[in-house]
Amino acid sequence: MTDVLASEFLKLRTVRSTTYLVLSIAATLAAAVLVAYLMTSDYDRQPPEVQAAFSAADPNAVVLPFGQFVLGVLGALAVTSEYGSGMIRTALVSVPRRRVLLSAKVVVVGAVSAAIGVTATLLAYIAGEVITGDRPEPISAYGSFSDALPTLLANSASLTLMGLVGLGLGFLLRSTAGTLVTLCGLLFVAPTIALFLPPPWDGRLYSVMLPLLAPQLAGGLPNAPLSPAGAGLAMVAYLVVTLGGGLVALVRRDS
Amino acid sequence: MIEVRDLIKRYGGSRAVDGLSFEVKPGYVAGFLGPNGAGKSTTMRAILGLDRPTSGEALVNGKRYADLAHPMRQVGALLDAGAAHGGRRAYDHLRVLARSNGIDRSRAAETLEQVGLAGAANKRIGTLSLGMRQRLGVAAALLGDPGVLMFDEPVNGLDPEGIRWIRHLMRDLAAEGRTVLVSSHLMSEMALTADRVVVIGRGRLITESSMKDLSDRFRRDVLVRSADQPALARALEQARAAVVFEDDAIAVRGLTARQVGEVAARQQIPLHELTPRSASLEDAYLELTDDSVEYRTEATR
Numbered sequence: 156m157t158d159v160l161a162s163e164f165l166k167l168r169t170v171r172s173t174t175y176l177v178l179s180i181a182a183t184l185a186a187a188v189l190v191a192y193l194m195t196s197d198y199d200r201q202p203p204e205v206q207a208a209f210s211a212a213d214p215n216a217v218v219l220p221f222g223q224f225v226l227g228v229l230g231a232l233a234v235t236s237e238y239g240s241g242m243i244r245t246a247l248v249s250v251p252r253r254r255v256l257l258s259a260k261v262v263v264v265g266a267v268s269a270a271i272g273v274t275a276t277l278l279a280y281i282a283g284e285v286i287t288g289d290r291p292e293p294i295s296a297y298g299s300f301s302d303a304l305p306t307l308l309a310n311s312a313s314l315t316l317m318g319l320v321g322l323g324l325g326f327l328l329r330s331t332a333g334t335l336v337t338l339c340g341l342l343f344v345a346p347t348i349a350l351f352l353p354p355p356w357d358g359r360l361y362s363v364m365l366p367l368l369a370p371q372l373a374g375g376l377p378n379a380p381l382s383p384a385g386a387g388l389a390m391v392a393y394l395v396v397t398l399g400g401g402l403v404a405l406v407r408r409d410s
Numbered sequence: 411m412i413e414v415r416d417l418i419k420r421y422g423g424s425r426a427v428d429g430l431s432f433e434v435k436p437g438y439v440a441g442f443l444g445p446n447g448a449g450k451s452t453t454m455r456a457i458l459g460l461d462r463p464t465s466g467e468a469l470v471n472g473k474r475y476a477d478l479a480h481p482m483r484q485v486g487a488l489l490d491a492g493a494a495h496g497g498r499r500a501y502d503h504l505r506v507l508a509r510s511n512g513i514d515r516s517r518a519a520e521t522l523e524q525v526g527l528a529g530a531a532n533k534r535i536g537t538l539s540l541g542m543r544q545r546l547g548v549a550a551a552l553l554g555d556p557g558v559l560m561f562d563e564p565v566n567g568l569d570p571e572g573i574r575w576i577r578h579l580m581r582d583l584a585a586e587g588r589t590v591l592v593s594s595h596l597m598s599e600m601a602l603t604a605d606r607v608v609v610i611g612r613g614r615l616i617t618e619s620s621m622k623d624l625s626d627r628f629r630r631d632v633l634v635r636s637a638d639q640p641a642l643a644r645a646l647e648q649a650r651a652a653v654v655f656e657d658d659a660i661a662v663r664g665l666t667a668r669q670v671g672e673v674a675a676r677q678q679i680p681l682h683e684l685t686p687r688s689a690s691l692e693d694a695y696l697e698l699t700d701d702s703v704e705y706r707t708e709a710t711r
Contacts, residue, residue, distance in 0.1 A: 162510035169502035170495060241493035244460055245550065248487050249510045251459045251476040409461040 159250050159259040167233060167263060176229045180275055183221040187214035188282045195286050198294045211296035212287050214279035219310050220342070220366060222275055223317040227338040229271075230264045230321030234401075235331040243410055253405045260322060261398060268318025272311040280307055305383075309373035316390050317342075317365070319398060326401025341365050363389045411435060411589055412457060412558060416466035419452050419613075426452040428613035429466070434591050434606075436557070439584045441604030441621075442593040445699050449613040450593040451489075454562050458487055470558055482511040486551030488561045491543040496536025500527060500546050503535060504553060513554050521549035526575070540567030548576070558589040565599055577603045597695035611699045625688050632662045632670050635683040645677045646670065659683070 167173050191212040198209050237243040250256045280303055287295040297303035320341075324334045342365055349360040361367060362380035371379045371386035381389065412434040419427040427449040434440040444450050455461040457468040459475040470478065470485050478484050494503050504518035522528050525545040530538060535546065544567050551559055561580065565573045580603055584590045594600050600607060600621075607624060609616040617624070635658065636642045643653045643660055651670070652663040662670055667686040674681050 158512045159510050162506050165502070165506050165509055166495075166498075169499065169506065170497045172497065236495055236497075240495045241490060242495045244455075244489055245493045245507065246510075247460055248458050248485075248489070249482055249507050251478070251481055409455075 156255060156259065159255055160262055162249075163233075163259045163263040164267075167267060170232075170236070172232050172236065173229065176225050176232075177271065180218075180222055180225050180271060183225075184214065184218055184275055184279060184282075187217035187279060188286070190214070190217060191283055191286050195290070195294060198290070206294065209294050211292070212283060212294050213296035214283050215276060215296075215306070215310055218275055218279045219313065219369060222272065222314050223366065224338065224342055226268045226271065226314050226318040227321035227324075227342070228335060230268065230318040230323075231325040231331065231334040231338065233260055233264050233322055234325035235329060235334050238325075238329040239331055247410050254402065257326065257398075257402055257405055261319060264318050264322045265315060269311065269315040272314030272318075276307050276310045276314070305373040306370075306375055309369045309375075309383075309386075312372060312390065313365075313369035316368075316393060320365070320393055323394070323397025323399075323401040327397065327404050329404075365393065411471055412560075412591055413469045413472075414453060414457065414466075415468070417453060417456060417468055418464045418466050419449070419456055419461060420464045425613050427456065427463075430610060430613060430615055431466075432608045432615060432618050434589055434608075436587050436589045437584060438605035439580050439590045439592060439603055441600035441607040442591055442610070443597060443600055443607050443695065444593075444595065444610040444616075446595055448595075448610050448699070450595075450610065451562055452613075453610075454487070454489070454560055454591075454593060457560065458485070458489075480511045480513075480554065482507065482513065482554035482556065484554070484556050485558045485560070486554065486556040487559070488544075488547040488551045488564055490562065491540055491547050491567060494535045494543065494546065494550075497534055499532050499534055500538065501531040503546065504549060507550055508553055511554055517553050517555075521552045522546075524552060525549045541569055541572050544568055545572070548579070556588070559583055559591070561590075561592045563593055563595070565594070565596075597692045601692075609695065609698055616698050624694060627694070630663075630686065630688045632665065632667045633659050633683065633685040633687055634662055634670055634674070634681065635659045636674060637680045637682070641677060642674055642679050645673050645679075649673050661687075 191214045194209070194212040198206055198212070237246055246256065247253065283296055292298065321334065321338060324337055328334045328337065346361060346364040346366055349364055350357050352360060358380055362371065368386045368390055370376045371381045372383050372390070374383045415431050417427050417430045418425065430449065430453060442450050452461060453468070456463050457470060457475060467474065475481060475485065498506070501518055501522060504521060505515055508515055508518050519528070519531070522531050525548050527542060527545050527549060530542060535543060538546065544564065548564070551561070564576050568576060580590055580592055584605070592603060604621055606618070606620050608618045633656070634642065639658070639660060643655070646653050646660070646662055646665065649665060649669070651665045654661045665673070667684050671681065671684055
């Protein structure tokens with residue numbers, strides 16, 4: 156298993172798409188920091204009553220949705236690029252035990268997504284704190300690090316989740332285009348559609364949409380339908396459905 | 411050692427492989443022959459565990475492929491040249507595969523050298539020509555120094571030098587005591603490489619024999635040219651031979667070249683040419699597989 160893990164990590168390191176995806180997260184982070192800086196300098200020029208209506212200059216608010224999509228793509232490409240190129244046959248000839256191959260990919264994609272997620276989230280938090288300095292809320296997102304910690308952990312968990320959801324969908328759908336369209340649908344389209352449903356289904360469905368899970372997991376949303384534990388369970392459900400479906404497809408179907 | 415037993419593989423309603431059994435032992439090159447769509451690739455994929463057999467089994471060294479601990483150290487397979495990520499460098503591709511089977515990374519450079527790709531080690535696979543990708547696939551097959559090798563249509567995309575190289579490679583591998591199975595739809599290719607052949611059509615075994623037996627089995631005649639063709643033809647017919655005129659020569663069936671020469675000598679007819687002919691292996695193959703050609707062009711019908 157360690158051989159297969161090392162091989163899968165080497166696979167991820169030796170394709171350019173991984174580099175580009177990491178660079179795009181770095182670029183998003185840079186843009187988010189710039190936005191936070193501009194907001195803060197605008198804040199400084201405003202009278203107090205306008206300042207009180209400001210939202211937080213928190214780079215994580217930009218990094219999270221972009222990061223979710225990019226890590227979804229990273230997870231998806233880890234498998235769909237193999238189906239697209241025929242590499243999957245070579246991969247399954249080198250590792251014919253399909254559960255082992257899938258597990259190795261889960262561990263590697265999960266670990267890499269977590270590392271990228273934690274790093275991006277932390278850097279965004281630190282940059283936000285440096286920019287807002289000792290200004291009060293609401294322009295400063297968090298009063299202290301311990302205030303921020305639940306959000307930082309929830310964001311990291313959500314980014315890791317997206318890497319694995321992308322991977323599971325990739326195993327299930329096999330096609331890069333199909334998987335990316337599905338990811339876009341889940342992240343950007345489905346939440347909007349959910350809001351058009353008649354009550355109480357609009358709120359119920361909206362609360363379990365992928366982009367909504369991180370804030371509910373952190374417990375930061377007022378009147379959130381899901382408790383942090385409920386949001387955590389929803390995340391686990393996404394993992395079970397996508398990776399479980401991917402495993403069934405990998406084991407049952409010819410390659 | 412490769413054993414295929416009563417293998418059946420159904421796709422939807424059609425049977426790609428229909429009760430196929432054969433064995434390949436070490437020490438010779440086994441050709442796996444059949445027209446397009448005969449089930450060669452499906453059989454190879456079943457041996458490698460890529461396709462699940464509907465019934466029957468395919469064993470390598472007595473085990474199912476998926477039960478081999480480090481499969482690349484026992485079996486090397488060249489499936490199709492495209493089976494690699496186009497964005498990865500050739501050397502990295504081999505390193506990834508070596509790592510997955512606990513093979514020393516030095517083998518990646520060694521096999522690249524062996525297949526003549528040392529100079530392209532740092533090129534991305536997508537930029538390689540079909541022939542070079544084919545060589546990279548061979549390097550991947552050789553990576554684990556396996557005792558069993560399977561090549562699916564290995565000459566595809568190779569230039570004449572490459573074709574000659576791969577023929578020698580396969581013969582050398584067999585001479586080293588390895589089990590070598592090579593598929594092809596071209597008899598002419600197998601005639602130059604294989605010692606034994608497994609011929610299949612429509613998923614069924616048509617024949618399994620040595621190359622020599624196969625060529626012996628097919629009709630032979632003797633081509634003869636002489637100073638007096640009509641007289642010789644009459645004499646041969648009296649000797650109960652079947653005679654067919656071919657341009658300025660006579661094709662004789664039913665007598666050996668020696669008997670034809672003796673008939674001519676008794677008649678005192680000078681011979682200009684006396685050539686025993688066996689049906690070419692190509693013809694033998696076409697005759698064998700005639701009933702099982704799935705995709706046929708109008709002209710050859």
